[in-house]
Amino acid sequence: MVDDLISTICPYCGVGCGINLKVNELGQLKSVEPQSNHPISQGKLCDKGWSTAYAVTNKNRLTQPLKRIKNEFFPISWDEALSTIAVELNQILDDSGPKSIGIISSARATNEDNYAAQKFTRTVLKSNNIDHCARICHSPTVAGLKQSLGSGAMTNSASEIFDTDLIMVFGADPTENHSILGGHIMQAHLKGCELVVVDPRKTRLAKLANIHLQLNLGSNIALVNAMLHVIIKEKWYDENFINERCNGFKYLAQHVAQLTPVSVEAITGLKAVDIYQAAKHYSQAKRAMIFYGMGITQYMSGTNNVISLANLALICGHIGKNGTGVNPLRGQNNVQGACDMGCLPNVYPGYQSVIDTNIQTKFSNAWQCDLDPLEGLTSMGMTKAALAGDLHALILFGEDPVVTDPDQNHVKASLKKLDLFVVAELSMTETAKLADIILPAASFAEKDGTFTNCERRVQLVNQALEPLGVAMGDWQWLQALAKKMGSDQLNWKTSEDVFNEMTSLNPSYEAMTYQKLAKNHGLQWPCNNENPTGTRLLHANTFPIGKARLISVNHTDIDEPTDDEYPLSLTTNRLHFHYGCGSMTRNSPLLERETPPGILFINPENANTLNIAHLDAIGVKSRRGYIETRAIITGDVPIGLVSMPYHFKEAPSNQLTNTAQDPVTKMPELKACAVSVIPLPKGVEPKSIQQLLEGD
Numbered sequence: 001m002v003d004d005l006i007s008t009i010c011p012y013c014g015v016g017c018g019i020n021l022k023v024n025e026l027g028q029l030k031s032v033e034p035q036s037n038h039p040i041s042q043g044k045l046c047d048k049g050w051s052t053a054y055a056v057t058n059k060n061r062l063t064q065p066l067k068r069i070k071n072e073f074f075p076i077s078w079d080e081a082l083s084t085i086a087v088e089l090n091q092i093l094d095d096s097g098p099k100s101i102g103i104i105s106s107a108r109a110t111n112e113d114n115y116a117a118q119k120f121t122r123t124v125l126k127s128n129n130i131d132h133c134a135r136i137c138h139s140p141t142v143a144g145l146k147q148s149l150g151s152g153a154m155t156n157s158a159s160e161i162f163d164t165d166l167i168m169v170f171g172a173d174p175t176e177n178h179s180i181l182g183g184h185i186m187q188a189h190l191k192g193c194e195l196v197v198v199d200p201r202k203t204r205l206a207k208l209a210n211i212h213l214q215l216n217l218g219s220n221i222a223l224v225n226a227m228l229h230v231i232i233k234e235k236w237y238d239e240n241f242i243n244e245r246c247n248g249f250k251y252l253a254q255h256v257a258q259l260t261p262v263s264v265e266a267i268t269g270l271k272a273v274d275i276y277q278a279a280k281h282y283s284q285a286k287r288a289m290i291f292y293g294m295g296i297t298q299y300m301s302g303t304n305n306v307i308s309l310a311n312l313a314l315i316c317g318h319i320g321k322n323g324t325g326v327n328p329l330r331g332q333n334n335v336q337g338a339c340d341m342g343c344l345p346n347v348y349p350g351y352q353s354v355i356d357t358n359i360q361t362k363f364s365n366a367w368q369c370d371l372d373p374l375e376g377l378t379s380m381g382m383t384k385a386a387l388a389g390d391l392h393a394l395i396l397f398g399e400d401p402v403v404t405d406p407d408q409n410h411v412k413a414s415l416k417k418l419d420l421f422v423v424a425e426l427s428m429t430e431t432a433k434l435a436d437i438i439l440p441a442a443s444f445a446e447k448d449g450t451f452t453n454c455e456r457r458v459q460l461v462n463q464a465l466e467p468l469g470v471a472m473g474d475w476q477w478l479q480a481l482a483k484k485m486g487s488d489q490l491n492w493k494t495s496e497d498v499f500n501e502m503t504s505l506n507p508s509y510e511a512m513t514y515q516k517l518a519k520n521h522g523l524q525w526p527c528n529n530e531n532p533t534g535t536r537l538l539h540a541n542t543f544p545i546g547k548a549r550l551i552s553v554n555h556t557d558i559d560e561p562t563d564d565e566y567p568l569s570l571t572t573n574r575l576h577f578h579y580g581c582g583s584m585t586r587n588s589p590l591l592e593r594e595t596p597p598g599i600l601f602i603n604p605e606n607a608n609t610l611n612i613a614h615l616d617a618i619g620v621k622s623r624r625g626y627i628e629t630r631a632i633i634t635g636d637v638p639i640g641l642v643s644m645p646y647h648f649k650e651a652p653s654n655q656l657t658n659t660a661q662d663p664v665t666k667m668p669e670l671k672a673c674a675v676s677v678i679p680l681p682k683g684v685e686p687k688s689i690q691q692l693l694e695g696d
């Protein structure tokens with residue numbers, strides 16, 4: 001008996017490791033293996049990658065459409081499900097107009113699924129009400145780097161980790177969250193590359209780093225402005241690069257003239273001498289790369305935080321050359337792709353503005369229909385509109401906002417107000433439980449398509465298995481729904497047809513074909529007539545906006561400081577063994593055994609004051625909610641700061657988090673809010689949120 005090996009891409013994080021799915025002659029998935037020759041993963045996978053099979057073939061998968069009647073779900077046929085949805089959507093369109101319906105697509109699904117979702121929104125529903133989880137992830141990157149550099153993606157390739165002299169990791173925890181890249185950073189450091197980590201927690205990399213700046217929550221801009229001050233004062237900047245390739249240096253220099261390291265000691269909690277040293281090492285390194293993550297973006301100051309990192313790289317000339325650059329560690333397996341596909345309320349595929357009349361004409365000619373000339377609602381704009389009674393229907397696939405959006409009670413209340421709520425999922429999530437109709441989605445192993453990883457590499461996803469039950473790929477059910485609504489807009493036979501239509505409209509993907517992707521382990525965008533073999537390094541000679549912009553930004557305080565009632569700051573983080581809402585990783589017994597279902601990290605001194613022992617049950621309260629969980633006592637979090645992962649539906653940190661938003665992108669401040677921690681009587685088990693809210 002010969003097993004088939006189907007090459008495809010890991011469905012978890014944005015690193016985009018190459019995996020092979022081993023399928024027996026009965027069409028069953030036998031195992032998952034790393035691809036030995038993959039350009040990034042090079043024969044390795046992290047624990048989640050190795051556990052992929054559990055996410056695909058488990059008893060919790062949805063295999064049939066379900067309809068809710070009162071509080072119970074009943075199986076129905078696809079025909080009944082789609083007819084019901086089509087009739088209701090057409091009715092809502094007639095009664096309340098296009099603005100009253102929203103679509104949330106999935107950074108876990110393929111480019112083809114996402115292209116179909118935005119085309120469905122724009123051509124069938126006739127609005128721009130389309131968004132996805134990038135809103136609460138790297139939307140400040142898209143907005144900030146676009147302003148500074150003209151393009152919001154990782155400027156380098158992963159392989160350059162081995163071609164640089166200094167790596168600065170800013171608000172990211174790559175050994176947990178981008179594990180294969182985290183491993184590469186460790187290896188590069190062992191071979192002599194300097195490592196600077198900026199993080200309020202002692203992450204694994206912080207413990208190895210030459211310099212760890214353990215700053216106060218939300219003080220990134222104050223720190224970077226002081227570093228700019230030092231670099232300018234000491235003349236450590238790259239004058240030629242600034243003259244030739246940047247605008248705005250004079251104003252930036254004036255802006256930071258008084259922002260000495262001493263002046264920001266109180267805000268940042270850092271010693272001036274440490275800020276000075278970090279500025280010296282970064283600017284004086286021959287080649288230096290910045291990697292950053294959610295510790296930068298998930299703040300009210302998210303967009304300005306990103307701009308400040310671009311300022312730092314630009315004045316040192318650390319961009320546009322091999323081994324230098326600014327690198328947002330894009331999170332989800334296909335979040336780069338979902339953005340590239342235009343699943344955002346302000347841009348068509350390829351970041352082409354929906355309010356630019358020339359671009360509107362381009363798309364309305366291509367799609368042969370009129371298009372909404374106004375920007376649509378963001379995902380959190382949709383929940384707000386639902387609560388206000390202005391949004392009547394929401395179609396959501398591949399997200400679990402009840403667990404992953406801030407202020408869980410607000411999210412639940414708004415979803416409950418919808419007249420029609422449709423969720424397409426692999427398994428029953430907390431969000432799907434609120435749906436009127438649930439559609440069973442095919443997993444990555446059951447469909448063809450492409451994912452775009454964090455280094456802009458578009459890679460083929462190949463079908464290895466038949467969909468479970470009657471599950472369907474996301475673009476296929478969207479196509480069937482469009483037909484039921486009387487539209488022929490989504491008229492493709494294969495995923496390749498979808499891809500080819502997309503490349504004809506998205507200049508960065510212009511020269512890509514499935515054949516070329518198959519030959520090359522994917523291609524990195526821009527891949528067009530000028531760069532037919534793709535682009536490893538961005539901005540080598542020029543920026544898309546000509547000269548880069550140095551934009552002066554100011555520190556802003558976090559929205560919710562501590563006080564007597566809520567004396568501790570809470571930040572949220574991730575664990576290596578679990579992913580997002582946990583709906584996939586928590587099906588793996590190997591991953592599930594690693595941590596209790598819900599934890600809070602607390603410093604020994606705070607634990608001592610509160611009389612809390614290791615793994616004791618505790619309550620955690622904020623202005624928005626209350627949960628119970630277990631304490632893990634560790635010096636990895638400083639005094640006054642507690643940290644929680646957000647993967648556990650039993651103890652969701654998003655009961656507690658704040659919805660205060662970045663004015664530019666509407667990114668909520670997921671990384672900082674004020675809480676109180678309350679010890680529970682010894683021997684008491686923590687109650688799950690479901691138990692706590694029973695009867696609600």
Ligand SMILES: Nc1nc2c(c(=O)[nH]1)N[C@H]1C(S)=C(S)[C@@H](COP(=O)(O)OP(=O)(O)OC[C@H]3O[C@@H](n4cnc5c(=O)[nH]c(N)nc54)[C@H](O)[C@@H]3O)O[C@H]1N2
Nearest residue numbers: 171172173177198217218293294295331574576578579580
């Ligand atoms: N195992 C696993 N891997 C994942 C995911 C997962 O759920 N599980 N999710 C994926 C996704 S969607 C994403 S977006 C990425 C996210 O990957 P990361 O960006 O690494 O995400 P986090 O762990 O949320 O936050 C990173 C760090 O920010 C720090 N931080 C908090 N506040 C500040 C601050 O003010 N300044 C600075 N400098 N740092 C701060 C935190 O202490 C934390 O160490 O991971 C991806 N990979």
Ligand SMILES: Nc1nc2c(c(=O)[nH]1)N[C@H]1C(S)=C(S)[C@@H](COP(=O)(O)OP(=O)(O)OC[C@H]3O[C@@H](n4cnc5c(=O)[nH]c(N)nc54)[C@H](O)[C@@H]3O)O[C@H]1N2
Nearest residue numbers: 108109137397398399400404424426441572580581583646
């Ligand atoms: N407190 C706090 N909250 C956070 C964060 C934080 O750091 N702190 N991080 C935020 C970030 S960065 C992100 S990206 C979000 C992530 O938030 P979500 O996107 O809600 O999280 P995921 O767990 O990735 O949910 C994806 C769902 O998609 C399903 N799925 C997988 N593949 C497919 C497919 O092909 N089709 C369909 N239809 N479904 C599929 C999975 O079963 C899973 O239930 O969470 C955010 N929330």
Ligand code: SF4
Nearest residue numbers: 010012013017046049
């Ligand atoms: S690092 Fe990311 S892409 Fe690679 S195996 Fe782990 S989860 Fe999958």
Ligand SMILES: [Mo]
Nearest residue numbers: 137138331332
């Ligand atoms: Mo993310």
